[in-house]
Amino acid sequence: MTHWPHAPPHQLLNPGTFIVTCATYQKEHHFKSPERLDFLHDNLLKLALDYKWHLSAWAVMANHYHFIAQSPEDVSNLSDFLSQLHVTTARFVNELDATPNRKVWYQFRESKLTFQKS
Numbered sequence: 213m214t215h216w217p218h219a220p221p222h223q224l225l226n227p228g229t230f231i232v233t234c235a236t237y238q239k240e241h242h243f244k245s246p247e248r249l250d251f252l253h254d255n256l257l258k259l260a261l262d263y264k265w266h267l268s269a270w271a272v273m274a275n276h277y278h279f280i281a282q283s284p285e286d287v288s289n290l291s292d293f294l295s296q297l298h299v300t301t302a303r304f305v306n307e308l309d310a311t312p313n314r315k316v317w318y319q320f321r322e323s324k325l326t327f328q329k330s
Contacts, residue, residue, distance in 0.1 A: 229282050230283060230325065232279050232320060235276040235317075237315045243301075248305060259300075267280070298317040302314075
């Protein structure tokens, strides 16, 4: 029998440079206003510093974000970093929309960049 995982496997074993992508649940445009995008952007930058992920490039959009970052030695803290980002930003947009407990974020994917020109 083939095992079909319901989430992308996270292979956070060694420090390095990673690209991370996450989308909103069902690709909903929860961050469609400048105020919402700024909140997502500012929290991404703040939490990256808090968790010691050194961002090289990032983009935040209405329904997803990407970033490239050098990890700290403890690369396993990426899940905690993104969990805090998602809880904080979901709570913010849910309060604005008066939709408590609505699911806002979906699973994240990360890939370690191993080729210099990646």
